[in-house]
Each structure stands twice: as C-alpha cells, then as structure tokens.
Amino acid sequence: MTALRTGIATIALFAATPLTAQEITLYSGRGETLVAPLIETFTESTGIEVNVRYGGTAELAVLLNEEGAASPADIYWAQDVAALGQIKPVFAELPGEMLEDIPAIYRDGDNRWTGTSGRMRLMVYSTERMQADELPATMAEMTDDRFAGTMALPPTNGSFLAHVTALRVHEGDEAARAWLQELADNDPVIVSNNTAIHTAIADGEADWGLTNNYYLSRFLADDPDFPADHALFEAGDIGNLMMVAGAGVLESSDSPEAAMAFIEFLLSDTAQQYFAGNVHEYPVRGDAVAAFSGIGVDYGTASEAAIEFDLNELTDLEGTLEMLEEVGLL
Numbered sequence: 245m246t247a248l249r250t251g252i253a254t255i256a257l258f259a260a261t262p263l264t265a266q267e268i269t270l271y272s273g274r275g276e277t278l279v280a281p282l283i284e285t286f287t288e289s290t291g292i293e294v295n296v297r298y299g300g301t302a303e304l305a306v307l308l309n310e311e312g313a314a315s316p317a318d319i320y321w322a323q324d325v326a327a328l329g330q331i332k333p334v335f336a337e338l339p340g341e342m343l344e345d346i347p348a349i350y351r352d353g354d355n356r357w358t359g360t361s362g363r364m365r366l367m368v369y370s371t372e373r374m375q376a377d378e379l380p381a382t383m384a385e386m387t388d389d390r391f392a393g394t395m396a397l398p399p400t401n402g403s404f405l406a407h408v409t410a411l412r413v414h415e416g417d418e419a420a421r422a423w424l425q426e427l428a429d430n431d432p433v434i435v436s437n438n439t440a441i442h443t444a445i446a447d448g449e450a451d452w453g454l455t456n457n458y459y460l461s462r463f464l465a466d467d468p469d470f471p472a473d474h475a476l477f478e479a480g481d482i483g484n485l486m487m488v489a490g491a492g493v494l495e496s497s498d499s500p501e502a503a504m505a506f507i508e509f510l511l512s513d514t515a516q517q518y519f520a521g522n523v524h525e526y527p528v529r530g531d532a533v534a535a536f537s538g539i540g541v542d543y544g545t546a547s548e549a550a551i552e553f554d555l556n557e558l559t560d561l562e563g564t565l566e567m568l569e570e571v572g573l574l
C-alpha cells in the first residue's frame with residue numbers, strides 16, 4: 245500500500261500508525277461489561293489489539309502461577325486486592341513517572357502494580373433509625389454491646405474477608421479472633437453480600453453495616469430518597485481501609501511497552517472518569533477527582549481518612565475463613 249505513495253505521504257502514514265500491528269493479552273478479573281468498552285477505546289487510540297481472558301480474580305492468579313513464564317498473559321488485572329500480593333513477585337516494575345500522581349494508599353510501594361480504582365471500606369447506616377455519632381468510632385468498637393442485633397454482616401463477602409485479613413495483619417491473629425468472637429456474640433443480621441446490607445437497612449432488618457463505598461451511590465442513583473448515608477471511622481483507623489482493583493505487567497511479557505501503554509491508559513482521565521462514572525469507585529489520581537460522581541464520602545475525605553496499609557499483605561483469606569468458622573459465623 246505504501247509502495248505507491250510518495251515519500252512524504254509514507255512518512256505521514258508511518259507517523260500516524262504503528263510500524264507493526266501489536267497485540268497484547270490481558271487476564272481480567274474485572275467483568276466484560278465493564279472492561280470491553282474501555283479496551284475498544286484503547287485499541288482505537290493506539291492500534292494495539294487486546295486479547296482478553298476473563299475469569300475470576302483468584303482463578304486467574306492460580307492460572308498465572310501454573311503457567312509461569314510461559315503464560316501468554318502480558319497484563320493481569322485483579323478485581324480486588326487479595327491476589328495482587330500473590331502475583332507481585334512476577335510483575336515487572338512500572339516506570340516511576342507513570343505512578344507519580346498516584347497516592348501511596350492506591351498502589352504497591354515497589355511500583356509492581358497500581359490500583360486502577362479505589363473502594364473504601366466504610367459504614368452505611370439508616371438515616372431513619374440512627375445518627376452518625378451513634379456509630380462506632382473505630383473498627384474495634386464495632387463489637388460494643390450497644391450494637392447487639394443491629395448490624396448487617398456478610399461473612400462470605402470477599403471484601404469483608406479481605407478487611408478481616410487486614411485486621412489480623414494489623415492487630416495480630418489473637419486480637420482478630422477475639423474481635424470476631426465478640427462480633428458473633430453480638431448476634432449480627434447475617435446477609436449474603438454488600439447489596440443485601442443496603443436492602444436490609446432500607447427494609448428495617450438492620451440499622452448499619454460495614455461495606456464498600458460504591459454500593460450506596462448505586463442505590464441512590466435508582467432512588468434519591470434511599471434512607472441511608474455513609475460514615476467513616478476515626479482517621480487512620482484500620483476500619484478505613486482503601487482497597488483497590490489493580491493491574492500490573494508480567495515480567496514474562498514479550499510486549500512490555502504495549503502492556504505498559506495499557507496500564508497508562510487505565511490511569512488516564514478517560515479511564516478514571518469511566519470507573520468513577522460507571523461503577524462509582526474512587527479515581528486513584530487526585531487530579532482526576534472531578535471524575536468522581538459518587539455520593540456520600542468524597543474522594544479527598546476518604547483518601548485522607550484511609551489508613552496507610554500494605555495491600556500486598558492481604559493474601560491469607562483461607563486463614564480468615566477458618567477463623568470465621570471457629571467463631572461460628574460460617
């Protein structure tokens with residue numbers, strides 16, 4: 245095609261398109277409905293094709309470990325934090341410039357992976373039956389007798405398991421087990437997931453619960469009068485844990501530059517706006533904050549209140565499940 249063109253036209257053509265068609269493979273723990281439109285935008289703007297293997301975040305982590313350096317994957321994108329620490333040793337280091345606008349709470353301290361959006365752990369409560377100042381000031385205080393029978397709790401929820409794992413890392417296993425036991429003794433309203441916490445509160449079955457920030461925005465988008473609000477714990481308390489969906493480039497990638505370009509795209513205004521607008525998660529870049537369309541605790545307040553915590557430590561969800569069984573929550 246270029247053979248018939250003049251030299252100048254050929255140069256213009258080469259400047260506008262990559263010399264060779266590039267292709268990368270993404271293992272995505274994030275769902276197709278969320279990810280596919282973004283990938284289309286990436287491919288349109290860079291010419292880089294993306295093959296995607298969708299799956300559960302934990303399942304893809306197991307697959308990556310099995311495949312080792314022979315994996316076709318260039319990028320691993322985890323829906324939640326639990327697998328990132330596990331994959332960290334086989335992630336390549338991301339360029340420091342790429343991450344300079346990302347606060348420490350949203351990324352790996354060694355630049356092996358970055359959060360792509362944030363989910364704050366916080367409390368949601370009934371505005372019909374509670375005042376914000378009646379809520380516990382710390383995660384430790386959640387087990388106070390005055391909360392007997394009022395809290396909605398999803399024991400099998402992944403974010404709850406990760407959060408209890410964080411408590412174990414922060415306070416030690418003995419303290420965490422005692423906390424869980426007191427929580428169980430307080431007779432919580434057992435629900436299946438975070439969505440069910442919110443419906444239990446709206447239906448009057450529970451008054452409050454520990455959840456992720458983006459659910460309330462979804463309920464309020466459907467019903468502006470949804471009778472609940474958010475509250476944080478004291479600044480720096482382990483209750484205020486910022487968790488992320490995150491991604492990194494595998495060291496074994498044979499297209500690291502194209503893979504890095506994809507990570508860079510996930511941190512762009514376009515993608516940050518997309519996560520905030522479509523799934524009401526927090527952007528990970530402070531200067532993309534205008535993109536946050538959620539309701540409740542704003543980005544700045546959440547980021548400042550969040551505890552500094554190494555999310556790579558949240559790998560032992562199995563041990564946490566065992567503890568939940570021991571105290572009778574499972």
Ligand SMILES: [Fe+2]
Binds near residue numbers: 438456
């Ligand atoms: Fe969730």
